[in-house]
Amino acid sequence: WFRQGRDRYFVPVAVKIPGADIELARSGGAESAKLDFLGEIRDARGGLQGSVRDEVTIRLKGERMGQLASRSLQYDTGFTLPPGVYTLKFLARENESGKMGTFETKFSIPDLTAEQRRLPISSVVLSNQRQRLSDSVAVAERNKRLLAVNPLVVGNEKLAPSVTRVFRKDQEMFVFLEAYQPEARSNGYIVALVSFFRGKVKAFETAPLQIAEGPDERTRAVPVSFRVPLKSLAPGRYTLQVNVLNPADKKFAVWRSPMVLLP
Known part of the structure; x- marks a missing residue:
């Protein structure tokens, strides 16, 4: 987290996906792969404080795609939150193969003004x-x-x-x-x-x-x-x-x- 104002903090979130998982779609003849990203942040009482839902299309052609299996793809997003204790839940899904991954963690943001x-x-x-x-x-x-x-x-x-x-x-x-x-x-x-x-x-x-x-x-x-x-x-x-x-x-x-x- 990084402070953005007196009571607001920016929390960057990065999700990495092995390129080998996307390679499966490519080997099946697909020209592109679609990835769904869903995330939410809830406070200590369970209240929803932030959410994200993105669909990203990856073109499976070109010189850079030749090294796809040995690379990781990274998806970046972020949330702006007040000080508190939170739970982050994130889901990523590759639509061609149906492969899915989930992640959950707790984190806290201190009140630096205090x-x-x-x-x-x-x-x-x-x-x-x-x-x-x-x-x-x-x-x-x-x-x-x-x-x-x-x-x-x-x-x-x-x-x-x-x-x-x-x-x-x-x-x-x-x-x-x-x-x-x-x-x-x-x-x-x-x-x-x-x-x-x-x-x-x-x-x-x-x-x-x-x-x-x-x-x-x-x-x-x-x-x-x-x-x-x-x-x-x-x-x-x-x-x-x-x-x-x-x-x-x-x-x-x-x-x-x-x-x-x-x-």
Whole structure:
């Protein structure tokens, strides 16, 4: 989630489908495949707070379709919600084969306006790739409208979140978050760094990143972005730690997550 206003937060949702499932329709001689996407978000009382229903047509011809079996297709959407506890349910169906997949999860959005002690930050996104929007094989009309408010989209590229948080040594890790300064001072700045721990031992730490750019006037957000080569790290399990500091207000935030690095 990412803050859009005082009491509104944007929640991006990404659904990945193995290209091999779409390949079945192609092998059957179909010139196109139709995918149905249905999603809903309900609050803690069961009230419907958001829904989406899209039908996406994928053309099964052309040079890019030759690599369909080895690729994943990604559908992106999003919801704007107030702080609270929610349940997301999503269904995807390929109409030619009838194959269907479902997903359900709970998540919460904190009220950052009530945060007084720590520096408010968004969700932290880890990724191993930036995708060109022009590479997408299926974009619904609703999704095009969401690009303008999705902070993971910059220019013609989109940061693809890693769900598994498993990376390889020959990859780079992209780290993205937003820090919020509702009462930011005109001369304030943000300092951030990323650390990798194996147990209690610090294996690597980036140089401190100082961001002098002021917050967005509407969201009061300061984007924080890292691009970290992983080739110098030994394979294994790590704890990734992100530290963000606002020296002027003497507030900070610390975020941690396990991750795995493969050879």
